[in-house]
Amino acid sequence: MFKRHFIAGILIWLPIWVTVTVVKVLFELFDQAWASVPLQYQPSAWLGFHLPGMSVIFVCAVIWLTGVLGANFMGRRILALSESILKRIPLVRSIYNAVQQALTVILSSQGESFRQVLLIEYPRIGIWSIAFKTNRGLTQVDEATGKTLLTVFVPTTPNPTSGFLLLVPEESVKILSMSVEAALKYIVSLGTVLPGDHPSITQPHHDEVI
Known part of the structure; x- marks a missing residue:
């Protein structure tokens, strides 16, 4: 049981380069967004002191909210809609489908695809x-x-x-x-x-x- 769960955990975290890339992009986006916000409207003005790591907090919040959405009915419908939009874009559709199918094969607990x-x-x-x-x-x-x-x-x-x-x-x-x-x-x-x-x-x- 431990071995099976341990391997499952490894395989879930396997595409580390994808995760790192996505997180890096999110960090950069939030950093740019915060830089454009006037100083009087930034959290440090409300709190009275500088709060480092705002990008980290927001990235974690986005990831957490994505998990929350995926765990309820309405969220699943939203994610399904987002997926359908991605699959309508020619180049993105090909890449997304390829990655999704590969992950499905690798993360399958049954191992049916690999005979x-x-x-x-x-x-x-x-x-x-x-x-x-x-x-x-x-x-x-x-x-x-x-x-x-x-x-x-x-x-x-x-x-x-x-x-x-x-x-x-x-x-x-x-x-x-x-x-x-x-x-x-x-x-x-x-x-x-x-x-x-x-x-x-x-x-x-x-x-x-x-």
Whole structure:
């Protein structure tokens, strides 16, 4: 239970660069806003002393209010409306959908999108990478290559929401006896957190990978 919750917590906080960027932008916006407010209307004039960190207070308030909105019916409708507006903007829609889908896959407690943990030779022969099987290959590609391919995702570290989508011949992958959770923990920790047991390797069978 502790392990599952701990990993869930890591994955929720994973896209740290997104969070830092958003907070930085909010800080800058509030700093600029406060700079344009006449001195007599600033909080320091009301309180009688300078209050540092107003940007931090307002950013925290905005984040908290967003959480409050998301926790009630009317707030959810407002957030849904905001989301629908974002999805109507061509470029923003593509980026938003991609990030949302990636986070849905990574944060899924069921791990259904990542079906198996694989070992593949990538980016070159002799170098091995951990990958996740996400689906079968494309029929058109199988016919064009004359091989049975698998769709695999090779995540980057420490942020597995980005990575590479590859079509790999079935016979060239190795299946690891490792859970998706353990593999993600290994990736997020930059390889410093090892699974309890050394993973065993088996060659894939047709009924296992389809």
